[in-house]
Amino acid sequence: MARIRNFTPGPVEVSEKVLAAQYGSQGLHVGPEFSQAYVRATRNLQPVFGTDGYVAIVPGCGTLANEMAVRALLDEGQTALILDAGYFSNVLRKSVEGCGGIAVLLPVEPGRPADPDQLRSALGQQQIDLVCFTHVETSTGLLNPVEALAKVASEAGVPVLVDSVSGLGTAASHMDDWGVTIMTSGSQKGLGSVPGLGLVAVSDAAWPRIAQKKSPRGGFTDIRRWKEQLEAAPDWHPSLTTMPVGVVHALDVALLEMQTEGLETRYARHEDARAFLCDAMEGVGLELQIEEGSRSPGVTGVKTSGAFRSSDLVRYLIEYHQIRIAGGFGANKEEVFRVAHMGDNACRAALRPVIAGVKAFLD
Incomplete structure (x- = not known):
């Protein structure tokens, strides 16, 4: 055939080197070989996200990464405003509601990007505790104006969660400069690697907000535990749990290829x-x-x-x-x-x- x-x-299609890294001999999720690849990948993701902050690499997908981000920032009963530009905006809604939050959808005109002025008006009408939107809406191919939207939310003192599952690696991201609190992605799209990993980038400004959270954070989904594990054992056991080792090595190679290209x-x-x-x-x-x-x-x-x-x-x-x-x-x-x-x-x-x-x- x-x-x-x-x-x-x-x-997406990936290079032969990425495939070879995934399907090499089975290794352990502990020890120097894996740890070096994992830590190197987290560091090489920082300039792709455009942050000096912590980046978590977790087994799973972008949807899991979004849920971890929501759990980090939103208490039960708090309200998230989601800019509804298509199917994956509604996936964000399910993450919010699944974590006990209240989701309010702000419709985005079909074929057009989310409007910062419309967001500003919505933030002035009710108490909003988190703003969520997609960098790229995969269901339509829409590229949202992240910088302008994040600026409006920041002016209102509201943290920002950006789903960049289809944006990262294809469109520039400067989350620190743009004032994005948390940005998420996955390994299998613009980064040119294989499926199996969720990515959560956390700005340094996010941690005081995360520390104030009162409702349960989960165990696996608690972003603090992932950061603490990396800091405690970067040379031997940098991840919180057993990882898909080959997939991490594939991402490591894909990021090195990106670095070489520029x-x-x-x-x-x-x-x-x-x-x-x-x-x-x-x-x-x-x-x-x-x-x-x-x-x-x-x-x-x-x-x-x-x-x-x-x-x-x-x-x-x-x-x-x-x-x-x-x-x-x-x-x-x-x-x-x-x-x-x-x-x-x-x-x-x-x-x-x-x-x-x-x-x-x-x-």
């Missing part, structure tokens, strides 16, 4: 890939889901405009072109298809077969 190349928004070069490559794909889709008469200026560098949503079902295109590309893309979400499932241009796929050479396949389908 022919190999199918993934252009889905996670998991972050600014990497971001420019993703932006060029986005422009190349968007121009091609508009060139064949298709409409893009997000307005220009707010399109993610890592994933693009394209409307079918009722001309075909996205699932038919997805099947066609798999069967005839050995390419896997993604459909839409929810009510728009058949009205949108999504192409990810992350990691090794963020280049024109990788995207040309996708564009050719879409053209052949339309013909």
Whole structure:
């Protein structure tokens, strides 16, 4: 059977070196070899997040990372305002409610980014204890203006949680400079690694707030315990629990590859890939889901405009072109298809077969 190349928004294609690191000989989650890789990965994640603060690498996913972040900042009965830009904004809602918080959704106009003025107005109308939103909304390809939104929340004295599961590694992040309290991500998207890890970056300014929390923090989900473990045994047992060792080594290699490429070069490559794909889709008469200026560098949503079902295109590309893309979400499932241009796929050479396949389908 022919190999199918993934252009889905996670998991993404990864380099041979990353795969080799994952599938090497089984190692222990304690001892110098693992500890060096784990600690090095946490440090190499700091400039990607744009923070001098602590970064936790935990077994799991971005959703778990979000729940850990919510548990760190929000007491039971407190209110989180969530900027509702799509499916994964509602995943944030479930994390808030699952931790005993009250979730208030602030709708974001379809196709457009969240409005800082709208956020400012909402914060002036009721007591809000936490603001949450996605850096990139994976379900649509929307890139939110994190800096402007975080500034509004900071002016109101409200901490900010940013879900950057689809943003990190594809779009610049400067969480310390932007005033972001906590930012989360996962290993399997813009970082160019394999699934299995959740990431939680905590600004130095967050710790007094975390210390004030009164309701239960959980055991595994208590971000303080992860930080304490790393500080207590960085050379032997830096993680709180047994880790997927191969996945940590894969992330370590992926971050070293990013370091070699350079972050600014990497971001420019993703932006060029986005422009190349968007121009091609508009060139064949298709409409893009997000307005220009707010399109993610890592994933693009394209409307079918009722001309075909996205699932038919997805099947066609798999069967005839050995390419896997993604459909839409929810009510728009058949009205949108999504192409990810992350990691090794963020280049024109990788995207040309996708564009050719879409053209052949339309013909």
